[in-house]
Amino acid sequence: MTEAQLRQYQDLQEVPIEDPGSDHEEGWAYEDVLQGRQDIPISHEGGELNAIREIHGMRAAWVEKKRIDFRTRRDRTDRHTRAFQKEIPGATQAFMDWSLRKKEGWALPEEEVEEESSGSGGADIRVVDVFTTYDMHILYPAKDTLLTALVRRGFIPCAPTNPSVCITIDALELFRVTNLRSPHLSIHAFIKALCDLHGTPFKRYLATQFSIAHDLHLTIRANIDKTVQKLLFELLFTMDGNDSLKRIVKYELGADGEPLRTCEGLDSRKVTDDLFLARDEVNKWAIEGLQDLMGDDFTEDNPDADYNPCIDRWKNMKADITKRMWGIFDETGIFLALCRHGFALVIADMVRSGEMAKYPLSVVAIMLKVFGKDLGGGYDIGCKLKGTLTRSPLAQLVHELNYSSLVGSFHGHAHRRLCQLVHLATYVRGLGLEDLEGCERAFSKSNALAGSTRHASVFHRIQAIDAYFKHNDDAEVFANLTLFEYNNYKQCTEILESGPTALATAMHDLGITDTAVFEECRVEERVYLEGLSHEPLEETLQMEYYQKLVNLAATTLTPEEKKARATRRKIFNKYEKDLMRVLDLEEKLQIETRWTPECQEWRDAATLVSMSKYQLALDNLEGLIVARMFELTKMNMSQTGYKMRKHIAKALQSCSHAIRTALDNYNTATRALNPPRQQLEWSAVVEYAFLADFDLLRDARQDNSQKLWAKPAGRLAMDLYYKIMRAGEERDRLNVEIRHIVTYLRDEEQYLRRMEATLHSERPELAHQISVYAARRGHFYQQHHRRLIKIANLPGFTGTLEPGVALENGHGEPASVWSMLQMDVDGAAPAASRVADEAEDEDNVSEDRREAEAEGQASDEEEEMSAVITSIIQLAFD
Template sequence: MSADERRALEALKDDQNAEDVWQDESEQMDFGDVLNGSELLPISHTGGEFADLATSLLGDFWDMKDRARGRRRIDNRTRRDRVLRRNQAFASQLLAMTDAYLTWSLEKSKADFSGFFDRLQSEDTHLPESKPTGQWTINVIDVFYADKVTVKILSSDRTVASALVRQGVMPCLPISPTVGITTEALDLYRVMHLRSPHLSIQAFVKSMSDLRGVGFHRYLSRQFSIAFDLYLDVRRAVAAMVAESLQRDSPDWRLKHACPACTYVLTDEAKLKFSLLYAMDGNDSLKRVLRRTFDTDDSLGSSCELPTGQQLRTDRYLSRTFVDQFASDSSAAGDGENSCEGRWKNMDDAKTKKAWGIYDETGIFLAVCRHGFSLLIADMVQSGELAKYPLAVVSKLLNVFGTNLGGGYDISCQFKTTLDRSSLGPLTRSKHHTCLVGAFHGHAHRRLCQLFSLTTYTKGLGLEDLETCERTFSKSNSLASALRYASIFHRQQAIDSFFEHNDDFEVYANLSDFLYNNYKQALDILDDGNAALPKLMQDLKVVDVSTFERWLEDEKAYLVGLTREPEEETLQMEYWQRLVNLAASSDALGAAMAAVELPSEDSYETQVKRTRNTEGARRHALEDYERNLKIVQALEGKLEITERWVPRDVEWQNAGRLVANRKYQRALDRLEGLIVARIFELSKMNRAGTGYKLRKHIAKALQAHSVAIRSALNTYNTIARTLSPPRLTLKWEEVVDYAFLANFDLLRDTRVDISERPWSSPAARSAMDLHFKICRAREEIERLNIEVQRLVTYIRDEEKYLRECEDQLKDTNPALAHQIAIHRNTRGRFKSRHLNRLHDISKLPGFSGTLAPGISAYTYLDTQDDLDDEEEEEEEEVVEQAVERL
């Protein structure tokens, strides 16, 4: 800004001791107050009024060129133009404002003032070394106080906006600002909103208006929103500078180090089957209404979203372009034999098609590690929970972490086939990724799906239930009300800020509690299980625990067998049918050979034609016989039959009955599988220790199962009545009352009486579940021992590294060193809490791990590589002593 412009604006300034900044529009207007922003000029958006006013007041200074031409300047800019230019102007000054913010933050930490107005009162004692070269009058708004003040502009200030930021004020305009919000007020709202996402900007500004005793106007919220966006931009720029100074700005650095317990790998630690356990799921609460124009007809108008030119720079969000790469794979929906398709509507896009006209983003798809740290987020855009969202998440995680990933998804059985058929198939087939179903949602899946994918039966998983997304969504749902009508940028900004804050101040703060509770739970399971399992095994006359593994495989084979006919029976029925066809073709061939053509008085041509037809029939009969004979011979080879069956043989008669009862047997197999699965699922709902919500969830799933059982029952009864003699029919009331396999008398008519299987009794199933629970508890302790040492090492290394970086920058860049100190305090404030909890874990009876820090595979300091064994031992002893003191 030139000196002439400054002098002209200073000449227009009003009294600095104005009583109120937020005045009522009905009060008398002063043109000086209009120019400095304390009064609102009632003008339209078409422009022109303010130019007339400025021309009359400033004369030659306003526009020499327009005055010379004898015409006034007309503002033809639209609101879209103004918003874009305002954001572009802010972006061009972002670097200067970031440096000013660093200066303000450092001065605030050294001085004894707590806010902007306190600083203003003691300005003489806290002035920088540079001398003021100008001043600027602006309305400054704080939480409890607002006033029109004059701030000093130094020669080191590159712009007016940066001069305001240096003194703790975020301007609402990039050039010639008239209103500014204090940084303390913006930071207060940021923290309050992150702690209680229900709090919107409008509610906060209304509260400030009430405290000031003035009326609320909508433009006040817009001003606050502009300043808040600028404040967040500056904070992100500062965070980027801190990351660069810490050498943590490489691609995917945050994702690779998202969770200290999951990703802070140590050297020489035991290898786990799953290097990373995570859960992913979609949630439709964070949807956003798409604003449209109003057309004259009933059809939806085009989008009237206002482009702001703002883009969120974060590696937590997957871009729409990246996600859409997997759209072609969405058609490969799972329809395998183990799929629970039909019970899950998450991937049924038809359910949300009606909402496309209302919402643009219909929710988010989230991936979190087992401790709750957010890994990746993808917007679900005008669609339901399509397969492309989990495919994109899995692709990104495989690219970053590589191998041995275990992912929980509530429809994993349906997604597993999609994943294998997608472009990621080669990776998944090489067992780089395992699809699992969470413990909570697993009880809504079919029993056969549970045997293959449920967490209870998955080796190496521990006690992890893979239901972390549900607990995360229970907190993020509070964002919904504030985001329903937000812009694309503001919605993503709020979601990203929420999960960043949740990771640092909620999940990380509770990390040691998570480890302690899981360790204690695993030890309790082992204590109770080791005392109860031998007694159950003795009652069941089971000598070795490997019997339970065989029982599980037997149950899998049994349920798989019910999905299709046994191969041997199918071949026997096929052989019987081919024998019947062979006998019929043999009779047809004999009849054709025995046919004798009698003399007739027909013409010679007619007799020749008849002879040809007879010869053709004989040839065809011979070909049919030979074809059927070859098929019979091939089947005899598969069945290893040395003597061909004849109608008087027992095998012939049994196979004939199988063919006659084929429809009946198929209906019985389906009904059997559904009822047996229901009985097994009921055993979980009635088991001690099952919570009320899980019981309700299982009951709801069983209610959905009942529709399939009723359909299968009707089909079975219809076929059973048509047999001769008719077979036993069932009533619906009888079926729903079956609680144990022993009550299911119809099973005695099936191929294999399951009630005679050793694993079908309630006692045997209880012993099986207890055995697998003990196995998972041992695996959980093995994983927790590794995670505990990782956390201890992370606390030591992070504190040491950040202090080293801070010390190196104190002399060359003290402002940036102060930001590193703030960054260090973000998670460092929970150090004593974690050490206390880790000490409690070490005192648990049965603790088999160590609190001695290890050596990280991600070594930050070059000096750490030069430490000899003696120095490492001394360092470990210091940490152990500190833990013992706590």
């Protein structure tokens, strides 16, 4: 009988059926016998207990033991990360191989196919693409792991070991590019769209699988970019904080609902580039870190520091506000630095705080370390940062490297006039027309990331922000680089063309013969406003003495009051109190004869008191006007909901009543002055756009209303003069930058072509990645050349489009000497003559194309104007 026949007979044999009434019982419970819960029949032979022990041991050997799993959900991400990290180098090489094969249309090499046919491993994989899902069996050679073999075929696995599901690189790339263009698109939304296309219900684990593959895809791309990519930036930069990109920290709640501990997964992954500052690097500039750096020289508050008149206007100047933040957030926003063209330079996470001083200090420190001398940094409270830098360990470095702390043009108009005369970009020599407000424009777009990062992990939030700003640098800022130059050049030439004529007319009307008067006026106005910063101590005491004498005279009893005993006692106590203060002030002021209403000192002090009340009324009116300005801008902003608009409308209505009352008080105070000041009308007050208009109404000891800088016409002429000066500086800067761009475009193209040709035979996969990078950069070259030609055709253009010679020409630089060798790659024309060729082709452009370009230019100008308006509106939140 064969083995197969025996197995068939065994399957067909009868199964014994147990009789419920039978006295025989199979399977004694050994533990029950030992505990006395079950009896066993004992024979004369004995040994029943040993037999039961043997049966129990045999059964225990056959029963599979349940494995105790000590893993937790919290450390799953960390284990995935460690497992993936070992595969990253091989996966990066496999990705480059796949990319090269896809471009060339190559199949797998024959030797690799032979290795796979007798391969050392295989796996069944489900592949998810954009429109299809299919199963496949993959064999891979001994030199590959399963992960690298999958990547080499264009699939990204969802697990580091033994994956069962893969996502195609094309599907991941579609999500990556779409998400960067529209940050509102989340992984959940994209997976739901794929489920709709595939006709399958959405399940949360599908999004988790896609997220794992997406992280691996971004890591591989980042490794490739490190080999190829390098960016250079300019020296003028702007920085600011934004609290939209917060992240909620996850807590484990106790029985009482209070948070016990964080329950976030362990994730050791980090975004490995120089864009994000490490938290330790930032924290060393906190108060505790400054104490360690400066030792005994550290003082948190410097009583001798210059008074800052803007401190009451900006919430990020107030330490009690910036130190506080809701406990549900860990990261409370980002602090960003951009160059004047919009390239991201450095980002710092704001952690469990508002916009504290340690963030701009850490940014200035890294900028000075990297870029060196003659930096100009714009910041909305640059006036205060200037003082903070002088009291920090950076003070000597700031002085030696000539660092300038500036205030942006739009934020600057919300500062006091005294601050504007020193720090505002309009009055800074050499700054040109740069407004230093690039961060506001960047935040207006990056705020779209808030929805997808609010509940993300620490790594995924940083990864999303990092990917967004890098893509923005490549696809937006670099693409619009020459558009920025064109718009600025067009603006400064228009100012230089029409400005001098308008200035000459204004000077003639004002009786001014020399433009040096405007510099003298600015200095005179600054000296005057500095005198208003603090009231002299003697005048303060004189005003208090006058007020106490008035109070003392007011406590004289009338005949009716003398009859009331309680009133008499109350007034007498008040009289004694005022008398003691009068005697004390007479001793301090060394007054021998008490003042009376007939003496000159009384009248002078009365004038000072009237002026003080006038200024208090003016301060109250100004504060209400500022609140109204901010509420109006918020009401007209996009993404302000209906309920919020109604709430703001009610606030505006209440504010209007308060403004009318404050205006009445102000006009009453002006009538008490000698001579009376000009009354303000409701229609004029509500149209105030610049807060500097209020500063000119402050006058404590002299009448400067006839000064040139105090007249509206004089101030307009002075602003026009400085605008013309800055426009000339801007044209000089643009002439330098335009030649830099022409040179860089030529050098980068030649350098990348040279590198691609050099590596084509040795490392074809790396050469292909260089060509991919070159194609991504070169995608905008043609429009750059066209815009450069438009700049050269502008009336008043004084620069040149002839390429220069770059100073940085060492190994690895685009302008390195060995990359400038004569070469002929694919019959390409020399890059130096590309601009001239574009100029010749301009005459051959079709009419349809010209119309389309004109429409595109109009659209660009509208977009630029929209960005400017957005920047102005953002002032409401600073």
